[in-house]
Amino acid sequence: MRLSQFFISTLKEAPNEAELPSHKLMLRAGYIKRLSSGLYTWMPLGLRVLRKVEAVVREEMNKSGGIELLMPAVQPAELWEETGRWAVFGPQMLKIKDRHDNLFCFGPTHEEVITDIARREVKSYRQLPLNFYQIQTKFRDEVRPRFGVMRAREFMMKDSYSFHANYESLEQTYRVMYATYSRIFTRLGLQFRAVAADTGAIGGDGSHEFHVLADSGEDGLAFCPTSDYAANVELAEAIAPQEPRAAATQELQKVITPGQKTIEEVASFFSVSAQQVLKAIAVMDAENQFALLLLRGDHQLNEIKASKVLGGEFRFASDEDIHRHVGCRSGYIGPIKATVRVLADRSAAAMSDFICGANEDGFHYAGANFGRDVHLDEANVHDLRNVVAGDASPDGMGHLELCRGIEVGHIFQLRTKYSEALSATFLDENGKSQVMEMGCYGIGVSRIVGAAIEQNFDERGITLPAGMAPFQLAICPIGYKKNEGVRAAADQLYADLSAAGIEVLLDDRDERPGVMFADMELIGIPHRITLGDRGLKEGKVEYQGRRDSEKQEIVLTDIVAFTQ
Numbered sequence: 001m002r003l004s005q006f007f008i009s010t011l012k013e014a015p016n017e018a019e020l021p022s023h024k025l026m027l028r029a030g031y032i033k034r035l036s037s038g039l040y041t042w043m044p045l046g047l048r049v050l051r052k053v054e055a056v057v058r059e060e061m062n063k064s065g066g067i068e069l070l071m072p073a074v075q076p077a078e079l080w081e082e083t084g085r086w087a088v089f090g091p092q093m094l095k096i097k098d099r100h101d102n103l104f105c106f107g108p109t110h111e112e113v114i115t116d117i118a119r120r121e122v123k124s125y126r127q128l129p130l131n132f133y134q135i136q137t138k139f140r141d142e143v144r145p146r147f148g149v150m151r152a153r154e155f156m157m158k159d160s161y162s163f164h165a166n167y168e169s170l171e172q173t174y175r176v177m178y179a180t181y182s183r184i185f186t187r188l189g190l191q192f193r194a195v196a197a198d199t200g201a202i203g204g205d206g207s208h209e210f211h212v213l214a215d216s217g218e219d220g221l222a223f224c225p226t227s228d229y230a231a232n233v234e235l236a237e238a239i240a241p242q243e244p245r246a247a248a249t250q251e252l253q254k255v256i257t258p259g260q261k262t263i264e265e266v267a268s269f270f271s272v273s274a275q276q277v278l279k280a281i282a283v284m285d286a287e288n289q290f291a292l293l294l295l296r297g298d299h300q301l302n303e304i305k306a307s308k309v310l311g312g313e314f315r316f317a318s319d320e321d322i323h324r325h326v327g328c329r330s331g332y333i334g335p336i337k338a339t340v341r342v343l344a345d346r347s348a349a350a351m352s353d354f355i356c357g358a359n360e361d362g363f364h365y366a367g368a369n370f371g372r373d374v375h376l377d378e379a380n381v382h383d384l385r386n387v388v389a390g391d392a393s394p395d396g397m398g399h400l401e402l403c404r405g406i407e408v409g410h411i412f413q414l415r416t417k418y419s420e421a422l423s424a425t426f427l428d429e430n431g432k433s434q435v436m437e438m439g440c441y442g443i444g445v446s447r448i449v450g451a452a453i454e455q456n457f458d459e460r461g462i463t464l465p466a467g468m469a470p471f472q473l474a475i476c477p478i479g480y481k482k483n484e485g486v487r488a489a490a491d492q493l494y495a496d497l498s499a500a501g502i503e504v505l506l507d508d509r510d511e512r513p514g515v516m517f518a519d520m521e522l523i524g525i526p527h528r529i530t531l532g533d534r535g536l537k538e539g540k541v542e543y544q545g546r547r548d549s550e551k552q553e554i555v556l557t558d559i560v561a562f563t564q
């Protein structure tokens with residue numbers, strides 16, 4: 001590319017709004033331009049970087065059996081009503097109306113849409129497993145958009161969704177995706193770590209996050225260097241510390257009867273045992289307090305019972321509610337803080353009874369979002385909230401170290417949360433109808449660009465590895481317009497290197513060397529060749545790698561080999 005035919009726009013100073021080095025540099029290098037809060041234009045230079053990340057993700061997904069499709073960004077409300085998420089997704093979802101007053105959202109994620117495809121298309125176990133993916137624009141109305149593209153409102157995600165005839169098949173694909181993600185982040189040259197994670201609003205049973213390691217990361221990670229143990233510290237907030245079961249039950253009693261009924265009263269009202277009350281569906285009142293837990297059964301009957309007990313407005317707590325409130329992600333709690341604390345302080349054992357026991361007894365388990373596997377996995381049932389570096393690792397294999405990370409990928413075993421709600425079924429070998437098992441796998445494609453720069457910069461600008469840089473090599477001719485010899489040599493070199501498959505940026509603006517160098521360093525071109533009249537007379541040019549402190553003279557004819 002000739003710079004005269006391209007577009008760059010660099011800035012000496014970053015706008016005030018930028019806090020992190022990556023955000024400042026992306027603005028200064030002209031990778032992105034801010035339109036409005038959390039909304040950015042990918043300028044030509046930044047777009048080249050984004051496309052490179054996309055290409056690596058696409059290639060590795062294709063290699064691992066992913067099948068690409070592209071779903072609409074705008075999704076009808078009805079579909080989200082089928083899973084119950086329209087009401088509970090919360091203010092992160094941008095809701096819009098069409099001219100006929102029909103409600104839609106700008107998709108924050110695509111479980112509903114893809115499961116709708118699967119239920120229409122998949123009839124037989126012979127069609128399974130399937131792993132669909134897309135690279136597509138999402139919108140989430142983040143509470144606090146910041147750090148540029150790292151926490152934007154509109155952003156690019158690779159999201160994939162797998163469908164299976166049984167759990168073993170899901171586990172297998174989950175492992176393949178885990179390996180695929182590790183390959184993607186390795187190829188991109190990122191320092192990263194995979195950790196056990198909480199399943200969040202997406203839900204499901206088991207989950208891992210992939211974090212780019214950076215001090216500015218929003219997530220705290222604990223890991224053991226001498227074993228595989230690694231967890232998001234946030235996970236601890238969803239998992240209570242060990243404590244005696246009796247005490248925990250007492251606490252639970254307080255929770256489900258805030259000024260209303262004791263467990264015994266609730267039990268006698270429903271003519272069941274106190275034990276059964278603990279194995280039930282949570283109901284929230286208008287103030288989002290957990291009022292009581294209802295037995296699974298006829299939904300309408302439960303509603304009638306609940307209205308008798310509560311005597312007022314209430315709604316059934318969704319998986320998302322329960323996760324959010326019981327799971328106690330700080331920041332979301334609002335009016336039910338006290339209740340949440342009590343619940344969050346329950347023992348892991350009591351929590352398991354409440355969540356999983358209900359399931360075993362044939363009740364629908366209310367706390368699906370906790371992730372049964374993560375929850376019951378002894379290695380993960382530890383309170384990491386107050387962990388300090390050097391503490392014994394929960395797996396007993398060493399000591400914990402702490403670091404911070406930027407979440408760039410997240411994989412989930414969804415199991416049947418969506419397939420059940422949307423009746424995505426297939427006929428098994430025996431002609432019996434079965435609900436599909438599902439997994440989902442996200443990568444923050446646009447966030448990766450910011451996260452990568454957070455790991456690759458210096459005082460002069462961006463130092464991305466060659467695989468992600470917008471161009472691999474810059475030619476800086478001194479006196480391009482005035483000196484015919486320099487121009488001819490620069491043009492020839494540009495042609496030769498381009499023919500060798502190198503992405504070259506020829507700075508033909510005829511700027512002073514200082515200006516050219518500063519720009520090429522700021523925008524992060526890994527290799528730079530400077531051509532001057534004097535050197536050319538001896539058949540020599542100057543080479544400087546982006547991370548080198550010194551230039552070196554090299555013979556013109558050696559360049560192609562030198563920069564490979």
Ligand code: ATP
Pocket residue numbers: 109140142149150151152153154155156157200202407408409410442443444445446447
């Ligand atoms: P976070 O914890 O950072 O809010 P998330 O857990 O809500 O992310 P997921 O639902 O797991 O995000 O989505 C998959 C991936 O999409 C994330 O791992 C992240 O890389 C990316 N992502 C999520 N939210 C944003 C955002 N606001 N801007 C850019 N990328 C995002």
Ligand code: MG
Pocket residue numbers: none
């Ligand atoms: Mg989020």
Ligand code: MG
Pocket residue numbers: 200407
């Ligand atoms: Mg997260």
Ligand code: MG
Pocket residue numbers: 200209407409410
């Ligand atoms: Mg996540």
